[in-house]
Amino acid sequence: MILAAADELLRETDFRSLTVEEVMSRTDMRRSSFYNYFADRNALVMRLLQRIENDMMEVARPWLETGDPPLLGDALDGVAAIYAQHGHVLRAAHEASFHDAAVEQHYRHTLLQNFMDAVARRLRAEHRAGRATVPDAVHVAHALLLMNANVLAERLGRPPTDRTAAVARTLRFIWARTVYGRDDLTPPSSPARKASG
Numbered sequence: 200m201i202l203a204a205a206d207e208l209l210r211e212t213d214f215r216s217l218t219v220e221e222v223m224s225r226t227d228m229r230r231s232s233f234y235n236y237f238a239d240r241n242a243l244v245m246r247l248l249q250r251i252e253n254d255m256m257e258v259a260r261p262w263l264e265t266g267d268p269p270l271l272g273d274a275l276d277g278v279a280a281i282y283a284q285h286g287h288v289l290r291a292a293h294e295a296s297f298h299d300a301a302v303e304q305h306y307r308h309t310l311l312q313n314f315m316d317a318v319a320r321r322l323r324a325e326h327r328a329g330r331a332t333v334p335d336a337v338h339v340a341h342a343l344l345l346m347n348a349n350v351l352a353e354r355l356g357r358p359p360t361d362r363t364a365a366v367a368r369t370l371r372f373i374w375a376r377t378v379y380g381r382d383d384l385t386p387p388s389s390p391a392r393k394a395s396g
């Protein structure tokens with residue numbers, strides 16, 4: 200009930216304006232009950248974030264496991280769609296991570312770092328296979344994931360979320376250029392690629 204109220208409230212207001220009083224006013228519980236479940240509003244946001252994490256990793260997993268470029272495009276489309284749906288929570292976690300050590304640890308040093316490590320492993324594998332010429336997999340992965348987090352939080356973390364396709368196209372272009380040295384993630388021999396060439 201508290202999580203649902205907070206989720207609803209974050210769709211209407213920024214994290215900095217979120218208060219325990221407002222969250223609890225949307226439940227049939229007393230304000231003091233909040234502290235039976237959460238230490239503070241940062242802990243509340245972290246719990247909301249944990250509900251989304253697995254979805255984000257699942258959309259990325261096919262590319263992380265295979266390195267197939269079209270699957271990278273699918274992963275970026277999927278992450279953008281998750282942000283369009285849950286951007287209010289992800290933006291709140293992003294904001295909270297700048298002033299709360301526990302949220303910073305979980306969001307930046309666990310969630311983002313897990314993605315950075317997985318992307319760096321894939322970039323090294325792509326380099327070894329001769330499909331990518333990324334010079335420093337760790338730093339490139341770090342830069343790409345921080346870019347994603349900031350662009351997605353800024354563009355899809357608040358209404359309107361009708362920019363999802365445009366944001367995904369932009370991310371696909373940047374990742375395609377950075378990782379594979381080309382303009383898109385369509386297989387080179389596909390009809391769509393030939394028609395645009």
